[in-house]
Amino acid sequence: MEPQRLQKWLAFCGYGSRRACEQLIQQGRVQVNGIPATLGMKIDPQRDEITVDGKRVQPPKQLVYLMLNKPRGYTTTRRDPHATRTVMDLLKDAPSNVFPVGRLDTDSEGLLLFTNDGEFANRLLHPRYKLPKTYRVWVRGKPSESALRRLREGVELEDGATAPAVVKLLRSDKEQSLLEMVLREGRKRQIRRMCAAVGHPVLRLIRVAIGDLQLPRDLPPGKWRALTPEEVAGLRK
Numbered sequence: 001m002e003p004q005r006l007q008k009w010l011a012f013c014g015y016g017s018r019r020a021c022e023q024l025i026q027q028g029r030v031q032v033n034g035i036p037a038t039l040g041m042k043i044d045p046q047r048d049e050i051t052v053d054g055k056r057v058q059p060p061k062q063l064v065y066l067m068l069n070k071p072r073g074y075t076t077t078r079r080d081p082h083a084t085r086t087v088m089d090l091l092k093d094a095p096s097n098v099f100p101v102g103r104l105d106t107d108s109e110g111l112l113l114f115t116n117d118g119e120f121a122n123r124l125l126h127p128r129y130k131l132p133k134t135y136r137v138w139v140r141g142k143p144s145e146s147a148l149r150r151l152r153e154g155v156e157l158e159d160g161a162t163a164p165a166v167v168k169l170l171r172s173d174k175e176q177s178l179l180e181m182v183l184r185e186g187r188k189r190q191i192r193r194m195c196a197a198v199g200h201p202v203l204r205l206i207r208v209a210i211g212d213l214q215l216p217r218d219l220p221p222g223k224w225r226a227l228t229p230e231e232v233a234g235l236r237k
Contacts, residue, residue, distance in 0.1 A: 011118020110207035
């Protein structure tokens with residue numbers, strides 16, 4: 001086996017996306033042959049002993065791809081001592097060593113993917129691929145055409161203007177409106193901040209699709225299932 005970058009090997013072994021694996025290295029949690037690892041170093045998986053938190057890294061015996069219908073109130077993380085409940089609590093009977101691909105806010109719901117395939121996760125998360133994600137968003141009040149145009153063209157936030165988005169007003173009454181929003185970027189709490197910036201705070205947010213993969217109507221909140229080979233192939237495209 002050819003030498004390869006340490007973070008790429010960790011991602012392949014199911015420790016998260018490449019960015020997450022870089023963070024593990026920077027936090028000093030990774031050692032190579034008993035020596036603290038450095039970012040960008042190359043390793044020989046067949047000869048070098050790589051450990052994370054003292055446990056030897058082993059390549060996955062089988063690649064796993066799952067979808068979860070995330071309910072409100074669960075934090076998207078593998079572990080967090082400050083979180084009351086995490087999405088991993090819902091996957092106790094799932095194959096071990098999977099991690100969430102991206103995140104949904106604690107108060108958000110809907111389609112969330114899990115895998116132990118770091119390269120797959122990296123492809124879905126990398127900004128280069130601009131994978132569209134579709135949301136149903138209930139907001140307070142009825143947005144004006146001007147507010148909808150701002151959402152579509154870009155809203156100035158504290159971390160810069162948002163990229164153009166597809167925004168449709170599906171229905172509304174005096175108290176609230178339902179929007180469909182399709183984004184190709186994924187900043188922290190982005191939709192909530194965008195809607196608040198135009199004067200219509202989010203009441204409820206559900207992710208209903210990632211690329212062409214739809215959240216199945218027969219998958220109840222809190223339940224998961226494996227992706228079909230066709231669904232995995234579709235996401236890889």
